[in-house]
Amino acid sequence: MRKILREYLEKTAKQTILIHRSDTLIKLILRTIVSKLNLEYAAMAIYDKNKDEYVIKISRTKGNFKIPPNFLKITKENPIVKYFTNKDFPSRKDHIFLDKISLLIKSKKIKRNPKLLRFLEDLKFTLLLYRARACIAGFFGKDLIGILFLGERKDKKKINDDDLAFLSVLSTDIVMSLKNAWLFEDLNYQIQKNKDLFLQTVLALASSIEAKDRYTRGHTERVVKYSLAIADVLKKYIKIQNYDKFKEDLRISALLHDIGKIGVPERILNKKKPLNVKDIEYIRKHPVIGADILEKIKDFKDIVLAVKHHHERYDGKGYPDGLKNKKIPLLASIIAIADAFDAMTTDRPYRKAFSLKEAVKEIKRNRKRQFSPLVVDSFLKAFPLDKNEESFNITHLGSRGS
Amino acid sequence: MRNNKKILIVDDDIAVIDFFASFLERFNLEVIKAKNADEALKFFNLNKPDLVFLDIQLPDRDGVSVLKDILEISPKAKVFMLTAKSEKILQKKAKEIGAFDYITKPIDLAIFIKKIKRYIEI
Numbered sequence: 287m288r289k290i291l292r293e294y295l296e297k298t299a300k301q302t303i304l305i306h307r308s309d310t311l312i313k314l315i316l317r318t319i320v321s322k323l324n325l326e327y328a329a330m331a332i333y334d335k336n337k338d339e340y341v342i343k344i345s346r347t348k349g350n351f352k353i354p355p356n357f358l359k360i361t362k363e364n365p366i367v368k369y370f371t372n373k374d375f376p377s378r379k380d381h382i383f384l385d386k387i388s389l390l391i392k393s394k395k396i397k398r399n400p401k402l403l404r405f406l407e408d409l410k411f412t413l414l415l416y417r418a419r420a421c422i423a424g425f426f427g428k429d430l431i432g433i434l435f436l437g438e439r440k441d442k443k444k445i446n447d448d449d450l451a452f453l454s455v456l457s458t459d460i461v462m463s464l465k466n467a468w469l470f471e472d473l474n475y476q477i478q479k480n481k482d483l484f485l486q487t488v489l490a491l492a493s494s495i496e497a498k499d500r501y502t503r504g505h506t507e508r509v510v511k512y513s514l515a516i517a518d519v520l521k522k523y524i525k526i527q528n529y530d531k532f533k534e535d536l537r538i539s540a541l542l543h544d545i546g547k548i549g550v551p552e553r554i555l556n557k558k559k560p561l562n563v564k565d566i567e568y569i570r571k572h573p574v575i576g577a578d579i580l581e582k583i584k585d586f587k588d589i590v591l592a593v594k595h596h597h598e599r600y601d602g603k604g605y606p607d608g609l610k611n612k613k614i615p616l617l618a619s620i621i622a623i624a625d626a627f628d629a630m631t632t633d634r635p636y637r638k639a640f641s642l643k644e645a646v647k648e649i650k651r652n653r654k655r656q657f658s659p660l661v662v663d664s665f666l667k668a669f670p671l672d673k674n675e676e677s678f679n680i681t682h683l684g685s686r687g688s
Numbered sequence: 689m690r691n692n693k694k695i696l697i698v699d700d701d702i703a704v705i706d707f708f709a710s711f712l713e714r715f716n717l718e719v720i721k722a723k724n725a726d727e728a729l730k731f732f733n734l735n736k737p738d739l740v741f742l743d744i745q746l747p748d749r750d751g752v753s754v755l756k757d758i759l760e761i762s763p764k765a766k767v768f769m770l771t772a773k774s775e776k777i778l779q780k781k782a783k784e785i786g787a788f789d790y791i792t793k794p795i796d797l798a799i800f801i802k803k804i805k806r807y808i809e810i
Contacts, residue, residue: 337773341794350710354703359794408798415797 539592546576
């Protein structure tokens, strides 16, 4: 999974939402800043929640100000942090320019406020210590999670508004990337700690995926609903051992079946034109990426397989492994139909939704082709069409839609 | 204008030494670099530095025993131990033996400069 994400990073460094190794991105950004603005150095201090301080993890330099990784920190007592976080400070901004602070110190207005003057002098001195011409704050909401340090410009030019806009964008990218990296870190931590917490995090992630794919909003929820309804009928046909566990596994697998879309670029998910070969290749990775994410949990074995194989076909023409017939896990076969049915009955970027009648016909047509016949039969029993063939003759599902 | 003050830095991480050197030289301090205990003692004898920054973990010996040797040569030597925050036991031991103070890595330069300002005019 790491490899896939890294390949992705190299291709589209800007779509940071998908990156869980933020170091690579930060290095890339610092390198860009240093060369574009011709700086002596640029460095990124990142909030360390265990120590409650900011540590310079990564820096890039053109001169001789090489900061070893994890060697410098900025504590909360440091005037730079205070400037960004102190609510009392009158003109709080998300950036500090050394020149502006120097001007401010000389202004008459400040001279009348000795406390503020002392603070600004302290701030200026600190900037000089870090050889910083400017610092840019990286906020996520109200939290300061990173500080970008910018050294002297070698051409001695000033940093102008255009540069600042450019820097702010990059700083936001870094913040998003860090936030995501932390989410993944938490994820790994929770795996060891607590399955439920893990699930919540995965779901939070999943819903962020759903949020970015505007055509599938509510999709997951409906797939869960359909899957469980199918299972309840299916258990009358065949003996399912430990049905309670089966149903719980089904619920979780259905919830998480598309989690691997985290590795699929937004531009592909929301593409209006038909997908090209490369796009399809990307999308086809999502079951495996999903399985990789979930694999770390010990008792998720069946769920991992369900997620991995929910795009297999009964006739063996599916992916990723081309499994056939009974080789496909039952959980995956159920999700496959629920997933396909919901996809057909909702608008997609490239086509309008099918009517219920058409969708049911399509499912029937694919009995023994795409879908397991047993599961198709269960589906048809679970969702009988009414006489008009315009709605389902059922009450147990509640209303459709998100 | 030379300050004439000399600082000996002992650390096995060259990047750390170089950073200290480039940082302190801006304050007109002369920096002497040592990568291990051997060099540390040799350069201490040779240069009689005003301050010593001594990493508590060195490749050939532990920093505390080097501190002992330095204080034997010059009981009034001002030695700052460089430690990680977690190395509490070593910090305590160094203080008992006679370390002047210690500096925890990672370093906040604002705090660092305040600490050494007391011993060196900047």
